[in-house]
Amino acid sequence: MKVLFFASLRESLACEQLEASAVSVAELRQQLQQQWPSQSHLLAQGQALVAVNQQLCHDDATTLTDDDEVAFFPPMTGG
Secondary structure (H helix, E strand, O other), rough: EEEEEOOOHHHHOOEEEOEOOOHHHHHHHHHHHOHHHHHHHHHHOOOOOEEEEOOOOOOOOOEEOOOOEEEEEEEOOOO
């Protein structure tokens, strides 16, 4: 699957996108936290928003397939 990072999260990880394989959002989040241990807090549930195939995902138990596109981005504020 394609994993994308946006905004300040992309800058903090110094990564725009990568390929990964995971059966759930929770597993993918854990893999990414292991890949960037010093930035793992930025990827934690409740910190990074997740969209699967351009739909916001509110449940880390959501299953994933290799054809999915998963995007991580920081919470946005309006102003």
